[in-house]
Amino acid sequence: MHRGTMMRSGWIKGFLVVFFVTFALLNLSSIKREVHTHSERLQRAHQNESIRGQGMLKRMGKLEADIKRLLNLMNDHGRKEPVPQKNADVKKERKLVKKLYPNSPLFRRWGDELSEEEQKEAEKLFHRYGYNAFLSDRLPLNREISDTRSPRCAEKKYPEDLPTISVVLIYLDEALSVIKRAIRSIIDKTPARLLKEIILVDDHSSNEDLMEKLDDYINLIHEECPGLVRRVRHSQQLGLTQARLSGWKAAVGDVVAILDAHIEVHVQWAEPLLARIKEDRTVILTPVFDRVNFDDLTLTPYSPAADAFDWALWCMYESFRPEWYALKDDSQPGKSPSIMGILVADRKFFGEIGSLDGGMKIYGGENVELGIRVWLCGGSIEIIPCSKIAHIERASKPYLPDLSVMMKRNALRVAEVWLDEYKYNVNIAWNLPIENHGIDIGDVSERKKLRERLNCKPFKWYLDNIYPKLDPLNNLIGYGALINDLKPDLCIDQGPMPGSVPIVYGCHHYSPQHCYYRSDGQLYIGGIKSHKYNSNRCLVDLGTGVYPGLYECNIVQQKKFHSMWDFKQGGPIQNRDTKRCLEIATGNDGYYKLVVQQCTGQSWKIQHLIKAT
Numbered sequence: 100m101h102r103g104t105m106m107r108s109g110w111i112k113g114f115l116v117v118f119f120v121t122f123a124l125l126n127l128s129s130i131k132r133e134v135h136t137h138s139e140r141l142q143r144a145h146q147n148e149s150i151r152g153q154g155m156l157k158r159m160g161k162l163e164a165d166i167k168r169l170l171n172l173m174n175d176h177g178r179k180e181p182v183p184q185k186n187a188d189v190k191k192e193r194k195l196v197k198k199l200y201p202n203s204p205l206f207r208r209w210g211d212e213l214s215e216e217e218q219k220e221a222e223k224l225f226h227r228y229g230y231n232a233f234l235s236d237r238l239p240l241n242r243e244i245s246d247t248r249s250p251r252c253a254e255k256k257y258p259e260d261l262p263t264i265s266v267v268l269i270y271l272d273e274a275l276s277v278i279k280r281a282i283r284s285i286i287d288k289t290p291a292r293l294l295k296e297i298i299l300v301d302d303h304s305s306n307e308d309l310m311e312k313l314d315d316y317i318n319l320i321h322e323e324c325p326g327l328v329r330r331v332r333h334s335q336q337l338g339l340t341q342a343r344l345s346g347w348k349a350a351v352g353d354v355v356a357i358l359d360a361h362i363e364v365h366v367q368w369a370e371p372l373l374a375r376i377k378e379d380r381t382v383i384l385t386p387v388f389d390r391v392n393f394d395d396l397t398l399t400p401y402s403p404a405a406d407a408f409d410w411a412l413w414c415m416y417e418s419f420r421p422e423w424y425a426l427k428d429d430s431q432p433g434k435s436p437s438i439m440g441i442l443v444a445d446r447k448f449f450g451e452i453g454s455l456d457g458g459m460k461i462y463g464g465e466n467v468e469l470g471i472r473v474w475l476c477g478g479s480i481e482i483i484p485c486s487k488i489a490h491i492e493r494a495s496k497p498y499l500p501d502l503s504v505m506m507k508r509n510a511l512r513v514a515e516v517w518l519d520e521y522k523y524n525v526n527i528a529w530n531l532p533i534e535n536h537g538i539d540i541g542d543v544s545e546r547k548k549l550r551e552r553l554n555c556k557p558f559k560w561y562l563d564n565i566y567p568k569l570d571p572l573n574n575l576i577g578y579g580a581l582i583n584d585l586k587p588d589l590c591i592d593q594g595p596m597p598g599s600v601p602i603v604y605g606c607h608h609y610s611p612q613h614c615y616y617r618s619d620g621q622l623y624i625g626g627i628k629s630h631k632y633n634s635n636r637c638l639v640d641l642g643t644g645v646y647p648g649l650y651e652c653n654i655v656q657q658k659k660f661h662s663m664w665d666f667k668q669g670g671p672i673q674n675r676d677t678k679r680c681l682e683i684a685t686g687n688d689g690y691y692k693l694v695v696q697q698c699t700g701q702s703w704k705i706q707h708l709i710k711a712t
Contacts, residue, residue, distance in 0.1 A: 204494055205231060209395040224274070229493035230361070230393040232274035238396065240276070240283040244489055246366055247389055247400035251430035252485035253367075261373040262353030263295040265446070267346030269339065270301060270360035271497045275308040277361050279316055284363040286324065293369055294327070295352035299360070301332040302342045338461040339440075347446070347454060356443040361491040363391070371485040372443045375432060380445040381478040383469070385438045386486035393494045403484035405435040409629035410528035410572065412467045412510040414439050417568070419482075432481040436566040437470030441488065452476055453549045456512070458541045462502050464509030471517050474565050476555040507531075512540040516547055519558045523709075524572050528629065530579050530613055532707050570631045574618040577668065578627070579706025580606055581614040583683050586691055593625030593636065593649060601638065601649045603683055603693045608706075616705060620663035620675060624649055637662045638681070640674040645694045647681060672703050 199218045200206055205225045206218070213221060221233035246253070266285050270278060278299070285297055301309060317328045331345050343357045354376055356369075372384050385406060390399040407417035418424075419433040452473060459465040470480050496502055507529050514522035523533050531538070562569060581591040583603070590612045592604035601624050606612065615623040615635075622638040637652040639660040648660070655662045661676040672681040680698035683691045 205394050207394065208392075209234070225494070228272070228274050228277075229495040229497065230274075230277075230491050231396055232276065234396055235274055235276045235280070238276070238280070240280045241287060242280070242363075244363055244365065244389075244398055245400070247398070248365065248367075248485055248487055249430045251428065252371070255371070255430065255485060257370040257374045258377065261293055261370065262377055262445075264289070264293055264354045264356055264369055264373060264443075265295050265298060265350035265352030267298045267300060267343070267350060267355060267357045268360040268362075269342040269346060269357070270299070270304065270309075271336070271342075272304045272306045273309070273360045275306075275312055275316075277491070278309070278313065281358075281360050281362050281364075282316075282320065282328065286320070286327070288364050288366050289369045291324075293373060296326075296350070297328045298346050298349050299328065299330045300342045300346045300349075301330065302338065303333045303336040338459070339463075340455050340459040340465040341457065343465075344455055344457060347449060350446055353446060354443060355446045355449065356441075358441050358488065359490065361391075361493070362441075363489040365389075365487040365489065368486045368488060371483050375481065375483060376443070376445050379479075380448050383438065383449075383473050383478060383480050384432075384443040384483050384486075385435070385441055385480075386443070386488045387482060387484050388439070388441070388490045389487055391489050391491040393492055396491070398489055403429060403433060403482055405433060405482060406437045406439040406466075406470070406480075407435070407566070407568075408437055408467045408470075410524040410569075411506075411629075412464050412513060412525065412528075413506070414466065430485050432483050434565075435470070435480045435482050436474070436569075438466045438480060440466045441490075442466075442469070443486075448478070452478055452553065453546075456516075456546055458512060458543065458546065459509050460541075461505040462496070462509075463506035464513050467510075468513045468517065471513070471558070471561060472550075472555070474561055475517065475558070476550070476553040508538050508540060511536065511538055512543060515540060516543050516550065517558060521558055521562070521571060524629075527572055527575065527578055527615075527627070527707075530608065530706070533709060568630050568632060570629060572627065572629075575709055576616050576618055577705035577708045578613065578615045580608055580612050581624075581703055581705050582606070584702045584704070585683060589683070589691060591624060591693060599649050600646055601693055603691050614705065616664075616666055620665065621652065622662075622664050622666070622672070623652075638664065640677045640679055640681075640695045642677055645684075645692075645696060647693060647695050666703065666705075668708060669702050669704055671698055671701060673698060 196214060198206065199215055200222050203222055203225070205222060209231065210218065210221060217233070221231065224232040266289075268278065268281055282297055285294070299313075313330075317330070320328050329349065331349050333342070333345065337345075346357055347355050354373055356372070368386060372386065375382060375384060387401060387403050389401050391397070392399060401416075403419070404416040405419050407415050409415060414437070417436075419435075423431065423433045453476075455465050456468050459468070473480055510525050510529065511531075514525040518525065526533055526536060562571065583589065586603070588606060589603040590606040590608070591614055592602050593611045594600050594602040594604075596611075604612070610626045613624075613626050615627045617623075621635075623635040624638055625636055628635050634651040634653045636649050637655045637660075639648045639650060639655055639662045641648050642661060650658075650660065652662070661674050663675040664672050664681070665675055666672045673679070674681075674695065677695070678698075679695045680701065681703075682694055682696055682699060682701045684694045684696070686692045
């Protein structure tokens, strides 16, 4: 039978069954009332009791039996018809479908039931967007996400007369469904009286879906909320900082929230932010992110934490200061050295304090620059635990294949304007020479004038009062690659990890080969830590055997390993205790090994010198 005919027939059967059951139930009710009435009459009259009562009971029994049969028929009708054997075979084959991309991170936890064609489409979209756009396109725009706030947050009450908010969503070649979902969540979870506008800032996307199709969705929104959504489109790609600035300049609300477009806001996300800014217009806020996994788009809750950074100015999460934990209330705002990128601020104050540095290019550093500047120039930074935003963590970024190139340039620009005598820590972190690093950071004269005009504090005040966990890297003599004159194409390397035996390896000048020599005689290998709570890895002579060791410096101190070395540029590296030297020697396999042995006069050079040794 044709599928459409079968469906119509099934519908008719279902309708008839419901009709007869309803009719029978109505009759049953009527009969019961009749029985009750007649029973009263029979009791009064004491006549024909047996005949009439038995007749009514028989009618009831018959109707109840009919209803039972009809209900069974309904249950049978609701059950799925047996699937023909052919369809069962297809389902079985579907489970055994070939995995086309076994090494793709997209399919590690997701996609087992996809056909080969669906796998191809999903993988193509994943490479395009850095997250699972295939799945996003199939999820409801108003999907529910878990409320991951502290229970205390749900109990809080906020004033009715809060400032209005302009929400800026910035994007470059984002999936259309992701942008739609961001807009939908903001409308659904922000009180209408507070939501002034949503501004979409397109940093010159090439995705055709973000043209007419996005306009159609905006027109649909405007049927519900006239004029709520506005678009700003760059005529060329200008980068994240400029996109954020464009959104801020276009905003008219009392408060501006600058967000990525690949987000979904949680319930009551705006009220705690607006209430805090109502109390203090000089505070710059950031919500707590929850991670949306790039593969299956499920939510991973994050606990409140400070937004911090290392000397390369890469962002990271970090514990709050001890006084926050002493409150024993995880719904309270926490002070933060910086922001992670998403920010909420009084719109006018944001301009007064210098907004964002328009001289930043493409990606990175602008958030750290803002954090440092706000603290130094009269404002503060806080994390608001009762405001949560779900944020897709991309597997890849859309701007550049290697973001470190522009990040390095922007970090040097921040250092030049704000870090005073500590600016060289940025050079050290990026393994660049102290002088003449050769990177164009642009004109910083206007930013230096801004610092003077705002009467900002010195960076040392920031280190002492706001971010004391940051280690100033004092007493450093030299850093970078450490090379033996006998084999200038080989560099000291931290060796296989995990492990504790350093080696010599072909020079590539990345972090595993970064060495640091301090004036106290310690020699670190494999990078230097930016924070006081971390331990570096110290080179040691164990006193026995031919190979040196590499251990956490705090363990070295506890075990009293021989970790102090004498070194001058172009000379030997000699252990102060054992008097043995760090040298290279050919092993039985013909390859050079890093050894400690009686000194033979070998000499070493370190890539960058801070002081003459």
